[in-house]
Amino acid sequence: xxxxxxxxxxxxxxxxxxxxxxxxxxxxxxxxxxxxxxxxxxxxxxxxxxxxxxxxxxxxxxxxxxxxxxxxxxxxxxxxxxxxxxxxxxxxxxxxxxxxxxxxxxxxxxxxxxxxxxxxxxxxxxxxxxxxxxxxxxxxxxxxxxxxxxxxxxxxxxxxxxxxxxxxxxxxxxxxxxxxxxxxxxxxxxxxxxxxxxxxxxxxxxxxxxxxxxxxxxxxxxxxxxxxxxxxxxxxxxxxxxxxxxxxxxxxxxxxxxxxxxxxxxxxxxxxxxxxxxxxxxxxxxxxxxxxxxxxxxxxxxxxxxxxxxxxxxxxxxxxxxxxxxxxxxxxx
Numbered sequence: 429x430x431x432x433x434x435x436x437x438x439x440x441x442x443x444x445x446x447x448x449x450x451x452x453x454x455x456x457x458x459x460x461x462x463x464x465x466x467x468x469x470x471x472x473x474x475x476x477x478x479x480x481x482x483x484x485x486x487x488x489x490x491x492x493x494x495x496x497x498x499x500x501x502x503x504x505x506x507x508x509x510x511x512x513x514x515x516x517x518x519x520x521x522x523x524x525x526x527x528x529x530x531x532x533x534x535x536x537x538x539x540x541x542x543x544x545x546x547x548x549x550x551x552x553x554x555x556x557x558x559x560x561x562x563x564x565x566x567x568x569x570x571x572x573x574x575x576x577x578x579x580x581x582x583x584x585x586x587x588x589x590x591x592x593x594x595x596x597x598x599x600x601x602x603x604x605x606x607x608x609x610x611x612x613x614x615x616x617x618x619x620x621x622x623x624x625x626x627x628x629x630x631x632x633x634x635x636x637x638x639x640x641x642x643x644x645x646x647x648x649x650x651x652x653x654x655x656x657x658x659x660x661x662x663x664x665x666x667x668x669x670x671x672x673x674x675x676x677x678x679x680x681x682x683x684x685x686x687x688x689x690x691x692x693x694x695x696x697x698x699x700x701x702x703x704x705x706x707x708x709x710x711x712x713x714x715x716x717x718x719x720x721x722x723x724x725x726x727x728x729x730x731x732x733x734x735x736x737x738x739x740x741x742x743x744x745x746x747x748x749x750x751x752x753x754x755x756x757x758x759x760x761x
Contacts, residue, residue, distance in 0.1 A: 448733070448750045448754070449732070449733030449750060449751045450636070450729060450733045450734070450735045450748045450749065450750055450751075451486065451489050451635065451636045451637075451733060451749060451750065451751045452482060452485045452486055452489065452498060452502065452633065452634065452635045452636070452729070452748065452749050453633070453634050453727045453728075453729050453735045453737065453746070453747070453748045454478065454481055454482060454485070454502055454506075454631070454632065454633045454634075454727065454746065454747050454748070455630075455631065455632050455633075455678065455680050455725065455726075455727045455737070455744060455745060455746045455747075456474065456477075456478060456506055456511070456512045456629060456631050456745030456746070457512060457513060457629035457630050457631065457680050457744065457745050458680045458681055458723075458724050458725035458739045458741045458743065458744035458745075459629075459681075459723075459741050459742070459743070459744075460741065460742045460743070461741070461742055461743030461744065461745065461759060461760065462742050462743060462760065463760055466759070471759065473511060474511060474745055474759065475757050475759070477505065477506065477509050477511055477512075478506075478745060478746075478747040478757050479747070479755055479757060480505050481502040481503075481505040481506050481633070481747070482502065482747050482748070482749045482755050482757075483749075483755070484501045484502055484504075484505050485498040485499065485501055485502030485633060485635055485749070486498070486749045486753060486755075487501075488501050488635075489635060489636075489637055489638065490753075492637075492638055493637065494637050494639070494641060494643070495534075495535075495635040495636060495637035495641050495642055495643035496532070496534055496557065496643045498633070498635035498637065498643070499532065499553075499633045499634065499635045499643045499644065499645040500532070500553055500554065500557055500645065502633040502635070503530075503551075503553040503631055503632070503633050503645050503646075503647050504551050504553060504554070506631040506647070507550075507551050507552065507553060507631065507647055508551070510592045510594065510595075511629075512629045512630075512631045512745075513595075513629025513630055513631075513648060513649040513650075514528065514530075514552070514629065514630060514631045514647040514648050514649055515528065515550065515551060515552065515590070515647065515649075516589070516590060516592070517592060517594075517595065517629065517649065518590050518595065518648075518649025518650070519595050519598060519599070519629075519649045519650060519651065519652040520595055520596060520598070520599040520652065520653070521650070521653070521654050521655065521658075522599075522603075522653050522654065522655045523655075524599065525547060525587065526547060526587065526590035526591075526595075526649060527545050527546070527547060527649070527650055527654070527657070528543075528545075528546050528547070528549070528552045528590075528647070528648065528649050528650070529542070529543065529544045529545065529546075529552065529647070529648050529650060529659060529660065529662045529663035530542065530543055530552035530553045530555065530556040530645070530646065530647035530648070530662065530663060531543075531556050531567075531645065531646055531662060531663045531664070531665060531668065531669040532553060532556045532557050532560060532643065532644070532645040532646075532669065533560075533643065533644050533645075533665055533669055533670060533671040533676075534560070534641070534642075534643050534671060535641060535642035535643060535644070535671035535672045535673050535674070535675075535676055536641045536642075536673060538671075538672060539560050539561075540560055540566050540665045540669075541556045541557055541558065541559030541560025541561070541563070541565075541566060541567075542556050542559060542566060542567040542568075542663040542664070542665065542669075543555045543556050543559060543567070543568055543569065543573040543577070543663060544567060544568075544569040544570070544573070544659045544663040545569050545570045545573075545657055545659060546569075546570065546573050546574055546577070547574070547587050547590075548574050548584050548585055548586070548587060549573070549574060549577045549582060549583075549584060549585075550582070550583040550584070550585045550589065551582070551583065552647050553645055553647045554577075554582050554583075555568075555573060555576070555577040555580075555582055556645070556647075556663070557645075558576070558577060558580045558582060559573075559576070562580060563576065566665065567663060567665075569659075570657075590649075595649075595652075598652050599652055599653055602652050602653040603653060606653070629648075629649070629680075629745075630646060630647070630648035630649075630662055630668075630679075630680040630681075631646070631647050631648070631680075632644070632645060632646040632647070632668075632669070632678025632679070632680060632727060633645055633678060633727075634671070634676035634677065634678055634727055634728065634729040634735075635676070635729070636676075636729055636731065636733060640731060641673075642671050642672075642673070642674075642675065642676040642729065642730075642731060643671055643676060644669050644670060644671040644676035644677055644678050644692070645669065645678065646662045646663075646668045646669045646678045646679065646680075647662065648660065648662040648668075648680075650662075650683075651683070660683025660684070660686070660687070661679060661683035661684075661686035661687045661691070662679075662683065664687060665692075665693075666690045666692055666693035667679070667683075667686045667687045667690055667691060667692060667693070668680075668683065668686055668687075668691070668692060669692055670692035670693045670695070670696055671696075672696055672700075673731065674696065674699055674700060674730060674731050675695065675696050675699055675706055675709075675728055675729065675730045675731070676728065676729050677691075677692040677695045677696065677710070677726055677727070677728045678692070678726065678727050679691050679692055679724060679725070679726040680724055680725055680726065680744070681717070681722065681723055681724010681725060681726075681739075681741070682717075682722040682723055682724055684722065685717045685720050685721070685722025685723075685724070686717065686722070686724065688720065689713065689716050689717055689720060689722075691713050691714075691716075691717060691726060692713075692726070694709075694712075694713045694716070695709045695710050695713045695726070695728055696709075698712060698713070699730070705730075705734065706728050706729070706730040706734050706735065706736045707734070707736040707738075709728070709736075710726060710728045710736035710737075710738050711736070711738045713726065713738075714726065714738045714739065714740055715740075717740070718740045723740050723741050724739065724740070724741065725737065725738060725739025725740070725741060725744040725746075726738065726739070727746060733750075733751065735748055737758075739761075742760070742761060743759050743760045743761055744758075744759075745759055746758050746759075
């Protein structure tokens with residue numbers, strides 16, 4: 429009997445040891461991303477950029493830098509790429525502008541910062557961290573956020589910097605569809621713009637540093653053809669971004685539903701109050717969004733290096749890196 433118990437103990441220990449510990453997870457958006465609609469060159473470009481973002485963030489962790497640095501550096505890589513709906517690749521509003529949002533949260537002390545509806549800040553995630561570290565506020569919006577970013581020495585660019593043909597064409601298709609439909613959209617049905625561009629390219633990252641501290645960040649260009657200064661979940665702490673000492677979360681998808689379900693905070697609450705593991709808590713949060721009529725996905729990383737990446741769309745650009753530097757990239761379901 430003792431031999432059996434000893435053998436079982438060794439087996440359990442081996443399994444625990446063999447379990448991967450992740451130190452960073454990222455996403456580049458969820459939506460109708462299928463292999464049939466993806467060219468080999470485009471898939472290669474996405475995989476390379478996601479890999480670059482992970483390597484950049486991982487290098488910060490390896491240097492012993494705080495998780496905040498890892499999250500910001502990874503997100504900046506994606507903000508600087510036209511592939512994603514954030515920064516350089518931000519989609520257009522109904523009036524032909526690029527309006528961006530971003531947020532960041534440090535789990536150890538729950539400090540947070542966010543910007544919303546900005547047009548000239550090259551890297552909105554850097555503005556979010558500036559708000560967190562150098563102001564008495566959590567969220568700044570519009571011209572006020574841009575003035576603050578300029579005062580902090582962040583790079584300010586001409587709005588033309590964000591113009592890309594792919595996003596401009598997407599706006600024109602959305603507007604044409606809107607004209608053709610010319611009908612009211614009921615509260616529970618999908619807006620026309622979503623039927624045109626269902627790829628939610630919001631980017632996000634969660635990192636666990638060598639001191640065991642978690643940080644989560646999210647950046648987005650919002651929704652194609654959005655009107656009236658619409659702001660989604662990405663800059664809202666507890667909706668699109670959340671981190672505490674136990675878990676960090678970043679979401680991507682139909683923002684209104686992430687706001688209404690306080691998706692990111694819900695994951696953390698399920699873990700804190702119901703003792704659920706990160707995979708169960710994250711999946712239940714996405715299930716709730718689906719029941720409400722929304723779609724999207726999220727990434728979550730807990731203090732022990734366990735991660736979850738549930739989504740209810742055809743695909744989600746996502747990736748992770750282990751403490752040993754092993755990189756994993758996935759796109760399709």
